[in-house]
Amino acid sequence: MNMPWKLARQTAREATKPLDAVELPLPAALGLALASGVRALASQPTCDTSAMDGYAVAGPGPWTVVGRVAAGDPVPGVVLRAGEAFGVATGAPVPIGSEAVVPVEVCSVAGERLMPGGAHRGNPGKHIRRRGEDWSAGDELVPAGTRVSPAVLGLAAAAGHDTLLAHRRPRVAVIVTGDELLHTGPPRPGRVRDAIGPMLPGLLTGADLLGTTHLRDDPSALTDALTFDAADVLVTCGATSVGRADHLRRVLADLQAEVLVSGVACRPGHPMLLAVLPDGRCVVGLPGNPFAAYAAVLTLLQPLLDTLGGHTARPPVTAWLPDVGAHRTDTRLVPVTRSGGLAAPVGHDRPGSLWGAALADVLAVVPPGHRGGEVELLG
Structure with missing residues (x-):
């Protein structure tokens, strides 16, 4: 039977x-399934950083500019006090004591004097990415069984990995x-x-x-x-x-x-x-x-x-299919095109011919007795 x-x-x-699982350089793992989850090897950001080009400030303005830092520089060895500012680039670490970053395009500098403009007056927390805001060291970012996509490779690199453990x-x-x-x-x-x-x-x-x-x-x-x-x-x-x-x-x-x-x-x-x-x-x-x-x-x-390959089962994709003449006891696999949430049969579905499959987007899984409704799609 x-x-x-x-x-x-x-x-x-x-x-x-x-x-079996193998340890592979990041590019070689593309398309494989993770044999173990990707955990962060460091927090992101690793320190408080600026989300804008501008000035890290403490307290209400105006402020006195006491230094500058660029992306890639170490954390400045100063503590900002109320009324002080520090020039920062996007991605640069901000000094301890920074309460906000004022974007460069909305402020003016005269000598070492920084004046805020418009509504940007050093609102607490504005434009600062706090340490560990995205994730903390040790957090699982992607679970085992996930297919390694280009985005997973980039995430793994950002989290500190040079290799991944994946099923061959x-x-x-x-x-x-x-x-x-x-x-x-x-x-x-x-x-x-x-x-x-x-x-x-x-x-x-x-x-x-x-x-x-x-x-x-x-x-x-x-x-x-x-x-x-x-x-x-x-x-x-x-x-x-x-x-x-x-x-x-x-x-x-x-x-x-x-x-x-x-x-x-x-x-x-x-x-x-x-x-x-x-x-x-x-x-x-x-x-x-x-x-x-x-x-x-x-x-x-x-x-x-x-x-x-170790891939996690994915939830089925479905669409609404009209009555296509379901079999009384057997499941039918019917070539269909899909538009939004609707599927339409293309015909030409004899067992010996791939004509219908070649015209179709997917196959609809038509259960016995189906008279119209949601069906699973394959392909």
Whole structure:
């Protein structure tokens, strides 16, 4: 019996655990998942600093200018007293005793005499960034499991880090099977172009593709290919059903693999499967029809890769979808375009064709019995 679609997705996410963590220079961690949270190695700011070019002042004006400091200079070794001012640049440390910073453009200086202008009269705390105002040393800034974005890299550097501890990328090997497949030129009667092999690399987000092997419908060749132990995940294309040329299930049984998902109650893609070999490597079986294979990637392969890469599950993205003819018992994956909070089907969604997927922004997850309402979006 085919597994419900939501349970299949959950099973894929829970089928394994994150891969080992490695310490990497900041640029090399981009796109990976943090294996430990990023904690601040120093407070920010590390001292009271000016948020404007101007004058740090104490007490009401006018003030006497008693010195100047630029960004990058050490904290001035003076204590401002009432009626005194100190010239400061944006980002420069302000002297102890500073109560506010008066911007340079709203005051006038005659000799060492500083006069405020307009409403800027040294309001307490104005334009001073106090020590630790952003964060204190030891604060966790980003939790484990977060994808390392350019902003995370910049934040980590600002917090004092030169390296990050992140989970390595899963390594994936692809095996495309089928006597009927062509790899160049136009299709012809009895032969079709392989559409899955060219599609897959762009769908392996967060993973490293080790290579693609093309096989005829030969169980011994498939067995040999599945012994490739450099890969964390082996992705097979075709041979997942129960026909005479569909050898994957028999080969997995001979290899003593544990089959976790043997068919999913979804359309297209119901013959998809997920198995774990005795040494812990995972096998994801994609159906041979291109759109069905695409649906299987989003259903099983991507959540599996997210777990291996240590990525935290993200909240689902949803949109309102009208009645598109839900199946009575199976989940449908429907190509749609999205505009704001609304989704619209694009059609052309037969299992053997990627036409609809190519026109779509995402796939809508249409549960059994759906007659219009919010649905999850994939892709």
